[in-house]
Amino acid sequence: MSETFDSIVIGAGQAGPAMAARLAATGERVALIERDQMGGTCVNTGCTPTKTLVASAHAAWLAREGARYGVLTGPVSVDAARVRARKDAVVLAARGNVTRWMENTAGITVIRGHARFTGPHTVAIDDRQLTAARIFVNVGARATVPPVPGIDTIPYLTNADVMDLDVVPDHLIILGGSYISLEFAQIFRRFGAEVTILEAAPKFLGREDADIAAQIHEILTGEGIRIEVGITDLSFAPADHGITARFRTAAGDDVALTGSHLLVATGRLPNTDDLGLEAAGLSADPRGAIPVNDTCRSAQPHIWVLGEANGRGAFTHTAYNDFEIVAGNLLDGEDRKISDRKPVYALFIDPPLGRIGMSEAEASAAGHRVLVGTRAMARVSRAVEVGETRGMMKVVFDAETRQLLGAAIIGFHGDEAVQFLLPALYQRLTDHDIRSMTGIHPTVTELLPYAIADAKEV
Incomplete structure (x- = not known):
């Protein structure tokens, strides 16, 4: 006998729980299915644990560099077991928050197990059969292992x-x-x-x-x-x-x-190979992703695919934005699209890289005449003061419209500072618009207008 819900959400990563909660808030009966850990990659094996390790590694590096700041620490060693214990504690807390949220939200039934489609509107978990008018897939991805000899x-x-x-x-x-x-x-x-x-x-x-x-x-x-x-x-x-x-x-x-x-x-491979896609009338592309349109809808209009499984983004923030697109269109009468999303990401080495929009090479390949401005982090007062002068900032503009196309900062707080320019990217501001802003001294972002002022056509 089949259990009937208004909506089924497969996967409890970044998009799944938020989607389930929004649907439940409208009075729907929602089944949220998760075969492993609540929170998905970000909470369990991605952003959360890795950034705790980055913090521990930074502490070790800073201790060894202490003499540069007049701080003498002596020999520095790392207790890997304690580093792991700290990481585990942070992960468990984050996972527990998601779990409690889902298990205590009215209208959501949390089901543990592996979900497989048995039809366009039906899903099986072991011996349970679920039916729903709408299904949302947020199954994430896993690491791939190439066939290297040996x-x-x-x-x-x-x-x-x-x-x-x-x-x-x-x-x-x-x-x-x-x-x-x-x-x-x-x-x-x-x-x-x-x-x-x-x-x-x-x-x-x-x-x-x-x-x-x-x-x-x-x-x-x-x-x-x-x-x-x-x-x-x-x-x-x-x-x-x-x-x-x-x-x-x-x-x-x-x-x-x-x-x-x-x-x-x-690399990573979407977890779509054991979902029974054929039974739902769906298929994956050669990369393992389920093709979707600009609103995350699959070839079956009642099935949405969010996050890494749709191949349209490989980050936590793009997965969550997929949820915002689907919820906005479905529940709020909006007209949101994946193609409206600007590329933004970071590389969390220390100091980090923050990137928004196009690179210089991408802009040129897209047919833009470009203006490029750069600034060495060694010329940023805040970076000098904290003793972290490695890296640079770079801005890219269209030479004709003078609108911002992209920016990158590799250096002290680069992942945060570059987001100062995100509104300019979305609002299509010009170099003059941005240069007219006055930033706080001493910060990294205050130097961006100076890098922009130095922009020249290349």
């Missing part, structure tokens, strides 16, 4: 389990030069590990402009992280007390590198 013969870690280490690796080899890998590289280097990054792509951080990527490369290698890009002929094999990676460098040298641990950080 990788099946060795133990390896992914972003989900590397944070459960109770020891600092002697030598952490990281496969992949992604944003995730760079965060972990700096974390474990600051904990005291030797770290090597192996990346097959010919360029380091090819998504970023060359000058921004060079700043990030300099920060990481300056802390002792080895970065090999353009590698070929990679293979792995067991070694005494660890693993051995064999590869050919971009310069053509054959290298055998032995490490104590291997972290695989080569």
Whole structure:
């Protein structure tokens, strides 16, 4: 016998609980299904735990740098078990908040288990059958492991389990030069590990402009992280007390590198392969994503797909914005679209990168004549005062309309400071509009108008 609900929400990541709560607030009976942990990737294996590790790593780095500030600390060591315990406590608190919210919200029935479609309007969880007029899919993604020769013969870690280490690796080899890998590289280097990054792509951080990527490369290698890009002929094999990676460098040298641990950080795959999509009249694209239109609707108009599973965004904030789009259109009479969303993201190394809108390369490729302004963080008073002058800020404008196209700040509080320009991006403000603003001294954002004033056509 089937249980009937007004709506079914599959997955309790960033979009799912918010969607369930909004629907329940209208008087709907909502089933929220989660097969693992409430809160999804962000709370359990993504933003929340990684940023606690970034904070611990920063504390270790700052303690070692204390002499620069006239603070003498003596030898610095890291207790990996205590670092993990702090991380676990923060995660448990965040997960508990989501769980209590869902379990105590009137109109929501929380069901634990793996959901599979058995029809366009029906879902099975073990021996339970649920039916609803509307279904919302928020199943997230997981780490992928590429078919590198020998990788099946060795133990390896992914972003989900590397944070459960109770020891600092002697030598952490990281496969992949992604944003995730760079965060972990700096974390474990600051904990005291030797770290090597192996990346097959010919360029380091090819998504970023060359000058921004060079700043990030300099920060990481300056802390002792080895970065090999353009590698070929990679293979792995067991070694005494660890693993051995064999590869050919971009310069053509054959290298055998032995490490104590291997972290695989080569991408993510949407969790759509075991949802029974065919029964719902749906299919995934070659990347594993369920295609949606500009309002997150799938080919079945009563099924919406939010977050990583729709392939239209890979961040917590884009997943939550998917919820805002769907809820706004469905419940508030709005006309919101994914295409209205501006690209915004951060790389949470220390100091961090914050990016909004287009890069210089993207703007040029889109046909814009561009104005580009830059400012070294060494010329920012606040950065000098706190002793963190690594990095730069960069702004990109259209040379004809003078409207802002994008910006990047790699440096002290760059992830926060760059968002000063978000309203300008959405409101299509010109360089003159932004330069007329007066910021607080001494801050990072007060220097953005000066970088803008120096913008020149390239």
